[in-house]
Amino acid sequence: MTCPASGPGDRAPGTAPARDRGTDRRPVPDFAAVRAEFGLPADGTVFPAAVLAEAERAAAGDGARDGPRVDATDVPLVTIDPPGSKDLDQAVGITRTPRGFTVHYAIADLGAVVEPGGALDAEVRRRGQTLYLPDGAVPLHPPVLSENAASLLPDGPRAAVLWRIDLDAEGAVRRTDVRRALVRSAARLDYAGVQAAVDAGSPHPAIAALAELGPLRRARAVARGAVELELPEQEVVRDGAGWTVRVRRRSPVEDWNAEISLLTGQVAAQMMLDAGVGLLRTLPAPDPEAVATLRATALELGLDWPAGASPAQVLAALPRPAGGADAADPRALAVRRAATTLLRGAAYAAFGAGTPPPADPATGGIGAPYAHVTAPLRRLVDRFGSEVCLALAAGRDVPAWLAEALPALPGLMSASDTLAARVDRACTDRTEAALLAGRVGEEFAGVVLRREPGEVFLADPPVLARCEGALEPGRTARVRLVEADPVTGRVRFALPN
Structure with a gap:
């Protein structure tokens, strides 16, 4: 069956013009309609003038809130992201030691460039997180920061929040440290390339131990009750001049890399709980x-x-x-x-200054306390989580501006998470309907x-x-x-x- 031809002037609102596919004229999903439905900017990279001006100054290093940094440019690190990514939040290095493993995890240091209370800070609080649509993202930060000055690109020394996590031979945490540092990423890698190198027995030296530590951490996750659904993941991708839906295949490398991010979030959460101040990602234990x-x-x-x-x-x-x-x-x-049904009720919990931590701080889906600290370019809360951990690791009190900001973050992030899920589902639904x-x-x-x-x-x-x-x-x-x-x-x- 074919759809009747229509021109730009007489098509129904919410659909883009049809395109030829042999004898089939299938409508193209209209993601502009999704943007309009959820009040998103037509061009996600457009920011208010005051925000852009502040971001440009921060990118140039003017007024950056920066202090002493450890020179860690000799630590072997690489980034692993989807092909073409420029907003690189994390760089990882994993080495085998006589007692087990050492993980170095460098995180983009947004806290050093976003001025609390400024125009940029207000805008990213309003946005909450980067929203990914098939035809372009609505970024959390202006690209001059997220894809350039604050990204961990492999083009020289970069400012970062550097975690060092020492583990024993079974993958259990022995010691943790976090501080501001200068780091150097040796390469921008993608999942398929890393997987091929691992399969060939020639992984990048910076992550030579990932194939050993990743499965150890995954086994520990299962043992503590972490629920991994592993349902087929739909994604909308280009199909010639249009769009289609496919199932995204996760490689073992992607799962192992995720375990390193989860590990970092767990040690961050434990630091916060030990100090009685912070912000956790929460999920009730399965009923x-x-x-x-x-x-x-x-x-x-x-x-x-x-x-x-x-x-x-x-x-x-x-x-x-x-x-x-x-x-x-x-x-x-x-x-x-x-x-x-086991993973319902996800939220955030801020505590400190008289507000106690959650009675059960363990995140049901992970089986342990967890805090977001590894994706500050793409998620608002991670910048604040990193700043809490940096203060605690240095033996300092959490700054007043940070303590004042924590109570509002759960509401901001919950609203942002809901919006992101609805936008993603709307894009997928429209693409499915257009295909059929x-x-x-x-x-x-x-x-x-x-x-x-x-x-x-x-x-x-x-x-x-x-x-x-x-x-x-x-x-x-x-x-x-x-x-x-x-x-x-x-x-x-x-x-x-």
Whole structure:
């Protein structure tokens, strides 16, 4: 089935002009409509004049709030990010030692260039975090900082917050230190390249021990009850002149690198708890009733749940999806989807100056206390977390401006997280609907994820959508497309009659 041709003057609002794909004229998802819906700037790099002026001065080093720095330019470090990334928050170096491992983790030092109470500070508090849309980001900071002066690019000495974490041979933390430093990244690497080098037995010397430490830290995470869903991750990517949805494949290197970031957040959280001041990322421990329901679902689907096993252990043992819905046991996909009920209630908790830490500071999804400190270019709260840890490590009281700022941050970040999730889902929904427009009535193969509300995940294209009918989770099924609206992003399936 083809869509009728339309010109720019008569197309429905919320869709971009159609494009040719052979005989198929499929609408292009209109991300400008998403920006308008959520009040985002058409050009995300546009900032108020006063903010840009302040950022330019900071990039030039004028008025930077900087103090003594350790010269750590001899520490081997590299960045690992998606190809083409310029907003490089972290540089990592991991070495094997006689007693275990030493991790050096350099973090972009935004605290040294953002003046508290200034125009730039006010703007980034308003934005909360970088929002990523398929056709361009809405950055937290002006690019002169996030992609240049404050980014850990491999072009010479860079100011950073440098963590040193010593671990034993089993990956347990022995000692931690953090301070301002000058660092030098040796290379800007990407996940695919690092994975290929590891597979070939020739990793970059700066991260030669990552393939050993990463799995150790992951095993410790499972042992303490960290829940990793590992559901297929949808992403919107270019497809010729238009857009499509695909499943993003996570490499082992990406998981290992994430463990280093989680490690740093955990030691930062412990520093804050020991001092009685800071800001934690919180998530309640899984509710026993939710765990019991998940166990019943797994057993109903014929999956194994050994006596005494935790949800983390059961999920870690499931087949890992490498591609679309047909790339893993459909029962495993259904259980992973059901496990999302274990991860509800994420928030932030500020404490200090008479406000006690949370009664249960452990983050349910991680199984340990955790604080955001590793992505200050892209997330507001990390700058403040780093400043707390720097003060504590130096034996100083947290500055008054910082103590005054902490109570407002949970609300700012929660609102920003909600907006980011809604923007991401809106872009994906519109792309899914555009891919399927004109195919109403066709049947597709999919995996049933939930019974109520009904939900299926298709193999091709990889679409997640509502479905009507008497559904059996964990089963493959033929489903019929009954609605695909690129304007609203609404996609709906039903079991065939």
